[in-house]
Structure formats: structure tokens, C-alpha cells
Amino acid sequence: MxxxxxxxxxxxxxxxxxxxxxxxxxxxxxxxxxxxxxxxxxxxxxxxxxxxxxxxxxxxxxLLGYGTEQMVSGLIPDDILDFNTDAMSANIIHYISRYRNVLANITKTGFKDELFTITDNAFEKYLYKTIAAAKEAYSLKIPIHVIAKFYCAGLSQLLFWWVSNREMSEEELKSQVDEIIQLIKKSCIN
CATH class of the missing domain: 1.10.10.60 (Homeodomain-like)
Structure with a gap:
């Protein structure tokens, strides 16, 4: 060989x-x-x-650092380069359903901040690439990297709130994710 x-x-x-x-x-x-x-x-x-x-x-x-990177990388695949509400919703819902207990247990540790950072970075990378891809339709005077940071902080906080909110059905979760993605799209791209 x-x-x-x-x-x-x-x-x-x-x-x-x-x-x-x-x-x-x-x-x-x-x-x-x-x-x-x-x-x-x-x-x-x-x-x-x-x-x-x-x-x-x-x-x-x-190990937790390695695994968290692996876990979060599946949250937003690289092939989603637009505000595809259905694909984003499906990925977020699958992520929460698959890792709800794991994420809840990790957030009770000192590793919580690192998990939040890794998640923020995944959302920020997606939002930046998505908004930059539609740059000619971008309507804000705020630099793209700033608006991406702004929205990703909210998405990350919501993700962990959804993880801990056990009473919410998948339909309610999907509806909220869809609305938030549409809100981001409307505010950034005409």
C-alpha cells in the first residue's frame, strides 16, 4: 500500500x-x-x-470542545446560502430535538460560554455569507458583519431558550423560526 x-x-x-x-x-x-x-x-x-x-x-x-464543534457544524450546513426558511427551520428543529438533553446538560457546566460562542459563530458565518450573497439587495447602512453579529446573538439566545422550553411543540417552534428568519430577511434585503 x-x-x-x-x-x-x-x-x-x-x-x-x-x-x-x-x-x-x-x-x-x-x-x-x-x-x-x-x-x-x-x-x-x-x-x-x-x-x-x-x-x-x-x-x-x-472532548466536549471537539464534539460541540461537530454538533454545531450540523446546525447550518454550508450548502444553505439563502434565507431558505424551510431548510433553516428543519435544521434547527432537528438540532434541538436530537441534542436537547445534551445541550441542556452542557449549559449547566463551565463550558456553557464556549458552547454559546461556537453557536454564535455558526449563526454569524451563515448570516454573513447569506447577506453578502445578496449584497446588491442589502438595504441597510450598517456593515454586514455588524448586522450578522446582531442577529446571531439573538438567534443563539433563542436557540438555548427553545432547548429549555420543553412545553413548546415542534409546530410552534417551526412557526417561530420561520417568522424570525423572515424578519431577518425583510430587515436586511429588499
Whole structure:
């Protein structure tokens, strides 16, 4: 096997192992706060040895940082480059449904600020790219990066409010997400 192929295979295997360990933590976070989860618990679920864990992550918070980036990257896929209300709503609702307990448990930790920052950055990247793509229709005098920061802060706060608001149905959530996306679109693009 050529050296290049073996290197690619090794990177792929490392990624699979990291994901396996992250998925074990997600499984545990569904029902437990992070302070009640040990490295050994994660290794037992992931079916890996502790040394494998430490080959990939420094500690549980390093794993949490890695996994949070992975989790949030699915919130807004790169292929959504417009104010496609249905696609955005579907992604946000899927994200909340899939990770509600995990996010709730993470927000009870010292990692909460980092989670908010990662989420803000995902929303900001999406809003900036979307508004910039329609630059000729952009009607505000405020620079695009400023308006993107403004709206993403609100979207992030709402996302975490929706996570904790267990009484809200998916239909209500979808309706609110749709309205907010339309509000952003109307205020930025004529």
C-alpha cells in the first residue's frame, strides 16, 4: 500500500475513533450531567481503552470542545446560502430535538460560554455569507458583519431558550423560526 493511502487511512481511523468517543459522551449526556461522567464511563460505552481516549483528547472538556464543534457544524450546513426558511427551520428543529438533553446538560457546566460562542459563530458565518450573497439587495447602512453579529446573538439566545422550553411543540417552534428568519430577511434585503 502506498504511503499516501496509509496516511489517509490512519487519519480516517483516527476520526472514526474520535467520533466513537464523542458519541459515547453524547449517549451519557442524554441522562447525566457532565460532572457525573467519568473518562472510564466514556471508554466503557465507546469500547476503547483509557489510553485510546488520552491519545485523542486531553480531558473530558477537550472532548466536549471537539464534539460541540461537530454538533454545531450540523446546525447550518454550508450548502444553505439563502434565507431558505424551510431548510433553516428543519435544521434547527432537528438540532434541538436530537441534542436537547445534551445541550441542556452542557449549559449547566463551565463550558456553557464556549458552547454559546461556537453557536454564535455558526449563526454569524451563515448570516454573513447569506447577506453578502445578496449584497446588491442589502438595504441597510450598517456593515454586514455588524448586522450578522446582531442577529446571531439573538438567534443563539433563542436557540438555548427553545432547548429549555420543553412545553413548546415542534409546530410552534417551526412557526417561530420561520417568522424570525423572515424578519431577518425583510430587515436586511429588499
Amino acid at each position: 502506498p504511503k499516501e493511502d496509509s496516511s489517509v487511512k490512519r487519519k480516517h481511523n483516527q476520526q472514526l475513533k474520535r467520533d466513537q468517543i464523542w458519541n459515547a459522551l453524547v449517549f451519557l449526556l442524554e441522562n447525566k450531567p457532565i460532572e457525573k461522567i467519568s473518562i472510564q464511563n466514556i471508554c466503557d460505552i465507546a469500547k476503547v481503552h483509557r489510553t485510546t481516549f488520552y491519545n485523542h483528547f486531553y480531558d473530558i472538556y477537550d
